[in-house]
Amino acid sequence: MPPEDLRAEILRVVRRIPRGRVATYGEVALHAGWPRAARLVGRVLSDLPEGTRIPWHRVVSAGGRIASRPGASGQRGRLAAEGVAFRGGRVDLGRHAWRALPGPPA
DNA sequence: ATCTTGACTTCGG
């Protein structure tokens, strides 16, 4: 599957992440059909226009950490506005993971 | 064609 289709597929996956839940880059890549393309997910999201309706803020790094980049704090704010709980600077995946439960048992 | 650079992940110390 060429990168162009992969991009569309990634965006499709991100769009289905429900409000109040989060998914990791690796997970999005997995659901898009590219198990090891986590970095590409980040690349695709970085190309999104400012006014996009894609819920890019619901995509976080492994373990619920917010990816380092300019604007990271804004992402946290958006998530908090959706009711996502944080614990020690990390998203509480035990309560807000979209599907899998990568973190240790609560 | 080779090297560097990322909104990444996992493993080992």
Added chain:
DNA sequence: TCCGAAGCCAAGA
């Protein structure tokens, strides 16, 4: 828990 190294895929120089 924090840090560094290695593996990862694509794009740009």
